[in-house]
Amino acid sequence: MARRSIPTARRVRIGTELRKLREGTGLTATEAARLLGTSQGQLSNVETARFGVSSDRLRAMATTYSCADDAFVDALVQMSEDRQRGWWEEYREILPSGLLDLAELEHHSRGLRGAITAHIPGLLQTLEHAREVFRHAVPTMTPPEIEHRASFRIKRQAVLYGDSPRRYQALIHEAALRIQVGGPDVARRQLEHVLDMSERDHITVQVIPFTAGAFPGSGQSIYYAYGPVPRLDTVHLDQSHGLAFLDAASQLDQYRVLFDRLEAAALLPAQSRDLIHSISRSL
Incomplete structure (x- = not known):
């Protein structure tokens, strides 16, 4: 996970949407981290946009959170892969x-x-x-x-x-x-x-x-x-x-x-x- 001092608006949105998905399942951050094989701190860093998230990890999170909206998940993945700096x-x-x-x-x-x-x-x-x-x-x-x-x-x-x-x-x-x-x-x-x-x-x-x-x-x-x-x-x-x-x-x-x-x-x-x-x- 790459860290950046000032997260982009898109990375903030990815973190927000992943948090919404987790909360929608009723999982706490600790429970979700255990299912994903990571730490609660790392999960928190993704949800608060302190860290970015890879496309593979993002899809794993969507699966863990039982998200069946493929178009939505694909859009989040595309957002996570686009890391070009804008003008x-x-x-x-x-x-x-x-x-x-x-x-x-x-x-x-x-x-x-x-x-x-x-x-x-x-x-x-x-x-x-x-x-x-x-x-x-x-x-x-x-x-x-x-x-x-x-x-x-x-x-x-x-x-x-x-x-x-x-x-x-x-x-x-x-x-x-x-x-x-x-x-x-x-x-x-x-x-x-x-x-x-x-x-x-x-x-x-x-x-x-x-x-x-x-x-x-x-x-x-x-x-x-x-x-x-x-x-x-x-x-x-x-x-x-x-x-x-x-x-x-x-x-x-x-x-x-x-x-x-x-x-x-x-x-x-x-x-x-x-x-x-x-x-x-x-x-």
């Missing part, structure tokens, strides 16, 4: 680890779904818009910090380009489209960029208009990343006190329903583009 690692000493976990989550996802009220989604922001957002952050960021945050945000957008771009659905409230971040010129270019991106086959942009009234999830920014199998999906919440990642089955079910309701409240893509055009022309 986000170059920011390891510069940005909070939660942002790096987010970039890793996006990179390995099958698709992405986001809902946001007061801002343009990060994956659709222009560089000048992103800089303006970070200039108004609390606590105040230094110019180098602003550039690090902005460049990191733009690099995250690579998941929407290339030969295998992720399918992405953005549900944006009309308020976010009307806030003139950086002034009219910057705001206009930002809206034009959202329109350009919305024309891509793999990107769907839908606007929740003011006329929709109250809607679920209006008080937070919500991000849903599809894993290789539904059990490995993740919900990301961007909150004032930091980033939160949710992966419990009941939480995933709750946010799938929430996104479906948000989509039902939003305008259709063509109607959304018309509204964005109208707002852009008014600037």
Whole structure:
């Protein structure tokens, strides 16, 4: 088992899922370790992501825990075998680890779904818009910090380009489209960029208009990343006190329903583009 001082988000998820499987059988860590022929300490190190786990040991654990979901186990094995360092690692000493976990989550996802009220989604922001957002952050960021945050945000957008771009659905409230971040010129270019991106086959942009009234999830920014199998999906919440990642089955079910309701409240893509055009022309 290879040790790493700062575990990747995927290794943390593997450990979490293995712990869930063990607990689902009613086995204590000591009992499971005895069945697996290892120590309780080594098992704990895997579940808490202090150590990685080999594909053979992972399959042995799944068998011991009576997991019959082959697709789920195969996905965990693939995650355990992929140990390449991503581009986000170059920011390891510069940005909070939660942002790096987010970039890793996006990179390995099958698709992405986001809902946001007061801002343009990060994956659709222009560089000048992103800089303006970070200039108004609390606590105040230094110019180098602003550039690090902005460049990191733009690099995250690579998941929407290339030969295998992720399918992405953005549900944006009309308020976010009307806030003139950086002034009219910057705001206009930002809206034009959202329109350009919305024309891509793999990107769907839908606007929740003011006329929709109250809607679920209006008080937070919500991000849903599809894993290789539904059990490995993740919900990301961007909150004032930091980033939160949710992966419990009941939480995933709750946010799938929430996104479906948000989509039902939003305008259709063509109607959304018309509204964005109208707002852009008014600037």
